[in-house]
Amino acid sequence: MTNLLLYQRIAHQLAEDIRQGVYRPGERVPSVRKMSMQLNVSHATVLQAYANLEDQGMIRARPQSGFYVHHTPALTAPTPDIAQVERPTLVTRSSIINQVLSESRRDGLIPLGAAVPHVDYLPARALHQQLAKVTRFQSQRAFSYMFSPGYEPLRRQVAIRMRDAGVVVGPEEVVITHGCVDALQMSLRVLTKPGDLIAAESPSYYGLLQLADLLGLKVIEIPCDPDTGLSLEALQLAASQWPIKALVLTARLSNPLGGSIPDARQKQLLKLTANFDIQVVEDDIYGELLFDVGSVRALKSNDTEGRVIYCSSFSKTISPGVRIGWIIPGRYREEVQRLQTFSTHSACSVTQMAVSSYLENGGYDRHLRYIRHEYRKNISAVQLAVQRYFPEGTQMTRPTGGFILWVSLPARVNTKELHVQALERGISIAPGLIFSNTEQFNHCVRLNCGLPWSTEAERALKTLGELAGELCRQPN
Secondary structure, three states: OOOOHHHHHHHHHHHHHHOOOOOOOOOOOOHHHHHHHHHOOHHHHHHHHHHHHHOOOOOOEEEEEEEEEEEOOOOOOOOOOOOOOOOOOOOOOOHHHHHHHHHEEEEEEEOOOOOOOOHHHHHHHHHHHHHHHHHHHHHHHHHOOOOOOOOOOHHHHHHHHHHHOOOOOOOOOEEEEOHHHHHHHHHHHHHOOOOOOOEEEEEOOOHHHHHHHOOOOOOEEEEEOOOEOHHHHHHHHHHHHHOEEEEEEEOOOOOOOOOOOOOHHHHHHHHHHHHOOEEEEEEEHHHHHHHOOOOOOOOOOOOOOEEEEEEEOOOOOOOOOOEEEEEEEEHHHHHHHHHHHHOOOOOHHHHHHHHHHHHHHHHHHHHHHHHHHHHHHHHHHHHHHHHHHHHOOOEEOOOOOOOEEEEEOOOOHHHHHHHHHHOOOOEEEHHHHHHHOOOOOEEHHHHHHHOOOOOHHHHHHHHHHHHHHHHHHHOO
């Protein structure tokens, strides 16, 4: 709380009052003038706080009347149970992951599986303008090679944005990459060798499992809480039994659970990894999509020993197609740049220059405010649809940002079979089996809420619920 801005602290306190029933749905909250007098702050500060609460979907403005607590139907479905620790193994799921992903890329499907934002939530017009400007006025550089560490003005813009995550770095410490996965693979290549053991979240981003398989690494999955992220107790237990070389995790809005590690637990995590000499790779690709901006900082912000390699990209906020990510490799910078120089040189020159220009001139923060607001509404709509249409006993997460929802169905529902049946009806989903090298999540599914809410989307979720219900009723 002490690190929050004044308007954020006001918003946080009023949000707590709403949650505790001080102000009930439909009731009017104090006027801007009254709140300003009570707290001895400016009207502008109160308006900023109320705008923040509007973005969270907690209050709504009524013309000529004031601000009122928003009516939202209660979510009664519980959050999913935490996973169990299993022994380290080589990844054996790559072929099934590739099969599922290939099946889900067919044209004409309602894309409820892939964590890809709809084009309506991308700044396509602004990006097109910047691309046109770059290719017209800087064509000589735009159509030439770009070498590691990447376009300096873009690295400067990234360094500026890192301040919002609590990370203070200079442009010289940033290396531009081909998206976040490229940053992750370079991190693991400089930290490990084939046969080494890495720790990952459970359930985990399937791309990390594929990457571990490609690099010949063993993986031990560490259970995660849907709210507070990685279990430190499970990590300590695993580290005391096996020689973990590196830990790969998402401290803010993990994929697929959506949990974030609170600041105090982040510090405990770094102390634990120091005790066992475990290097950390932080994937922060969803960090800028926290609904309550500034509520959780990047793990890297608490790194006092240079133990954390930070990776992220603009794939979830600007465009997955531009393939612009970055890595802050710390003491491994020379190794990363050497590795990049002899593999990809750097990311595409044109897109680096266009994204740099957009960040400097294109209203990126305004765009972020818009999509956070939209994703919050979409997640709420999908949650209520799941609660309404899915079988009794279904559990789901309560994301505080991003646009993905993890749903745990009754244990007898095999979501691989649900995936097959859904495809026959023109719907793609991401079945739980691709998020683990174990069998623990075969009854789970990840849903993409990065689509505009529509009658078609609701119909698709109703169909999924009906299919899940039929699978639930089938005899064992």
